Amino acid sequence: MSGITIPATGRGPDNAPGKARLRRPIVEMPPHLIGEVARLGIGQKGIIPLWYGESDVATPAFIADAAYAAMQAGETFYTHKLGLPDLREALGAYLSGLYQKPIAAERVSVTSSGMNAIMLALMAILDAGDNMVLVDPVWPNCEQSALAMGASVTRVSLEQQNGVWQLDTQKLLDLCGERTRAIFINSPGNPTGWMMEREQQQEILDFARENGIWIIADEVYSRLVYDRPVAPSFLDIAGSDDPVIGINSFSKAWAMTGWRMGWMVTPLWVTDSLFSMIEYHTACVPPFIQKAGIAAVTEGEWFVREMVERCRAGREAVVPALQAMDRVHIDPPRAAFYAFCKVDGMEDSLAFAKEMFLKTKVGVAPGSSFGPGGEGWLRLCFAQDPKTLAVAMERMAEYLQKN
Amino acid sequence: MSGITIPATGRGPDNAPGKARLRRPIVEMPPHLIGEVARLGIGQKGIIPLWYGESDVATPAFIADAAYAAMQAGETFYTHKLGLPDLREALGAYLSGLYQKPIAAERVSVTSSGMNAIMLALMAILDAGDNMVLVDPVWPNCEQSALAMGASVTRVSLEQQNGVWQLDTQKLLDLCGERTRAIFINSPGNPTGWMMEREQQQEILDFARENGIWIIADEVYSRLVYDRPVAPSFLDIAGSDDPVIGINSFSKAWAMTGWRMGWMVTPLWVTDSLFSMIEYHTACVPPFIQKAGIAAVTEGEWFVREMVERCRAGREAVVPALQAMDRVHIDPPRAAFYAFCKVDGMEDSLAFAKEMFLKTKVGVAPGSSFGPGGEGWLRLCFAQDPKTLAVAMERMAEYLQKN
Missing domain, CATH: 3.40.640.10 (Type I PLP-dependent aspartate aminotransferase-like (Major domain))
Structure with missing residues (x-):
């Protein structure tokens, strides 16, 4: 890992008057909130990153x-x-x-x-x-x-x-x-x-x-x-x-x-x-x-089928475990590879996701990334090894009981 | 080579009224004139394509x-x-x-x-x-x-x-x-x-x-x-x-x-x-x-040096040969890998480049691609094998004498 600084938010400073400027929609682009959580884990080993929309399988x-x-x-x-x-x-x-x-x-x-x-x-x-x-x-x-x-x-x-x-x-x-x-x-x-x-x-x-x-x-x-x-x-x-x-x-x-x-x-x-x-x-x-x-x-049709089965197994590893958590509400998604769940009492999903990552090393995406209606929710990508997902679920359950 | 049709120009039809439209600057995007010449050679063997800005050397x-x-x-x-x-x-x-x-x-x-x-x-x-x-x-x-x-x-x-x-x-x-x-x-x-x-x-x-x-x-x-x-x-x-x-x-x-x-x-x-x-x-x-x-x-610094020398040799193969042609004016470029030359009596560089390609299999870019001031000019990429370039120059000289 090199020592280069990664921007915190993607947001530039306000355009200075009299200076060469960028367009307003560009300067006002909000930070990518998933990235804001994920950057806490840059270069760390032993984390369980479920924040991005990708599986843990390399290209065949x-x-x-x-x-x-x-x-x-x-x-x-x-x-x-x-x-x-x-x-x-x-x-x-x-x-x-x-x-x-x-x-x-x-x-x-x-x-x-x-x-x-x-x-x-x-x-x-x-x-x-x-x-x-x-x-x-x-x-x-x-x-x-x-x-x-x-x-x-x-x-x-x-x-x-x-x-x-x-x-x-x-x-x-x-x-x-x-x-x-x-x-x-x-x-x-x-x-x-x-x-x-x-x-x-x-x-x-x-x-x-x-x-x-x-x-x-x-x-x-x-x-x-x-x-x-x-x-x-x-x-x-x-x-x-x-x-x-x-x-x-x-x-x-x-x-x-x-x-x-x-x-x-x-x-x-x-x-x-x-x-x-x-x-x-x-x-x-x-x-x-x-x-x-x-x-x-x-x-690659065989691989697509394998991927679907892998995701189905990931879904099995995650959905019942989330349903069993007191404060969490989720229904089994019929498609894609995300568990999007409501967490009772969570008012700031970004702060919550950050804090939970720091304590549990389980990385999730804050619901507020997905629009104002997503506040109060978290997204987990389950296109992952079911064993890893089981560990993540244990840690998350434990964390939710304490926080 | 598959039988799929390649668009001729990149220009869509006019936006129909009452229909879902594209933005005006997009619909009005002019055809890429270099592509218009180059498409004459799609799938052909034995051509000498000097139209695009790339060398004939594959990536090392x-x-x-x-x-x-x-x-x-x-x-x-x-x-x-x-x-x-x-x-x-x-x-x-x-x-x-x-x-x-x-x-x-x-x-x-x-x-x-x-x-x-x-x-x-x-x-x-x-x-x-x-x-x-x-x-x-x-x-x-x-x-x-x-x-x-x-x-x-x-x-x-x-x-x-x-x-x-x-x-x-x-x-x-x-x-x-x-x-x-x-x-x-x-x-x-x-x-x-x-x-x-x-x-x-x-x-x-x-x-x-x-x-x-x-x-x-x-x-x-x-x-x-x-x-x-x-x-x-x-x-x-x-x-x-x-x-x-x-x-x-x-x-x-x-x-x-x-x-x-x-x-x-x-x-x-x-x-x-x-x-x-x-x-x-x-x-x-x-x-x-x-x-x-x-x-x-x-x-890759050794490769960059080789590329410069290859281009220098290409320049040597092209510039004096062009200078020797009666109707052609060119001064040795100090940089990049193009010979941009004026051709006396050529009024439509696109038509000329197409016609010359069909007759000689030597592909060049029409000067009009590069702005209104480029009309009357042709561009040849000389980042190529000097032997191939020599053949191209012979054919071009012969063509210019006849046309």
Whole structure:
């Protein structure tokens, strides 16, 4: 570990008058609260980090080997902006198999992560002063990318009914105004594990079509589902010209968080604009990483199944243990790999998560990271070794009894 | 080669009324003219592609092996947003050795390419309606990233005096208005090979300090110089709090164009904001790519020297041959790896480049890609095997005699 200082918060000082300044939305970007907890553990051994959205499994060797083989074959040059044709074809075939509508390879753009796909989508859509409606609690990046474009964000909150997360669709539609250009839906959802069902998707799609509003469908957890093989997708119901931007990633299903590769499915005429936009963002994804992606998509189905089973075991290790804790409320998530739980009497989830980490070495994400409605909650990633999770649960139970 | 269609231009159709739309600056993004020539050669063997800014040398094995070793060690997870501390330290030490001022590692942010660094910088600085002054002829991406933010771009053109590119500094400063927030300078310059000297840099820095304007110093060709070891850099003269954003890349000096990794040097308080912004763009550069970067910076000096010598030989193979052609005017570039030459009687460089490629299989970039002042010119990348370049020169000479 080198001695370099890591910024505490990501927040710059106020712009000094008469000096070269940064844009207001940039200076006002709030600190990433998960990072604020996680930095307490930088360089420490023996901690149990459940704060980030990734498993403890490294990328399988057949994927890494495909990347290395490509490097050795000299695939180290600039490449296709929208992705290697073979990867786009592979993704088109993969998605066509997964969903109820065929997805043409031409509608698939390979991006430098799912996050990058979100930024590209919002930069393509949101002018300063435009509005985006966002279903929350949700990971903070969706909102921040819209704010970075100078847009406003209106939140519509999921609500728990009998312990199950529900979206009031009418409330969402009512919040769409004159300047609303996009509805952002992350389903299966981080942190809640909420999954939007077909009927609601159809209702929102009909509204979006009629009103010329984009649906940004962030479906990166689409494969991590416990009650069916794949989550309902807007791609199941949207025609190829519908205002839907489907966003996905190699990160979660293939344990490739560090590889920074995702993809978008858009109407064909949007792909044409992405051809230019990608040039001005990252130009292309490294060709050898794309070759690794081809290996993942065409040979990695066994690994996705293993990952789902691993997450299911993690869920078993965590959910009953949390339910057994007096002050904790949680219902088993049907998808994604997070336990998002309410803790009675906890008023400041950030302070609580920090303190609990210092005492127990169990790292969790504070609920307040996911919007104002997340205060009072904690998120734990259970895509981990069940034995480690059992230790974490013991420590957390003990900590909660004392604090 | 798969049968997928590659977009012709990157231009989407006009936004249909009453439909979900894209932002005007996105829809209006012009086609990338170099790509328009290059797509004529997709999948063809036996062509001589001198259109892109990259050498014909694959990344050296010691760099690729460092990446693979990191993958095998399980470094496939999310990592530090600003870059691995060890890489930032290595870059700080490298830059401190190269320039006349020490550069603290804390001021270095690792980005997903030099291009990505430019987009981050312009998103941090330019609100819609702001202005950027840009020295041209210059590669098109600088302008397009600013336009994507809704800013305007004012061009100030280099002029040839006795065959040498010169910038009229006063003209540049006079063009800076009320809304000018940035001056973009790519030196050593693509496509011209122009190099800004210390005196002009000082003049512009003084003006920028006084007027609160950012200097975006795109210095990706800083090591590819033929009359001294390294090009004059704004980092030589700027204090750590001066309004200078230095942009650089692993692409050119270490033959890593396909790796998509660059870096920025900024005032420390800007690094704090980049900590947030990078999270919302690509989150981080793959850790194994960063390990490859550490190998490049700490063990790759021999390779940079080889690359300079290779480019010098390429320059020798190209410049006298071009000078010998009747209709062609060129002066030896002092830096970068491009021959930018004027062709008498050529009125449409795009049409000319396409036609010449179809007849000779020699691919060059049309001058009009680099701004209105570039019309009538062609750009050839000479970071190539001198023997191949000699063949290209023969074919081009023959073609010019006939057309």
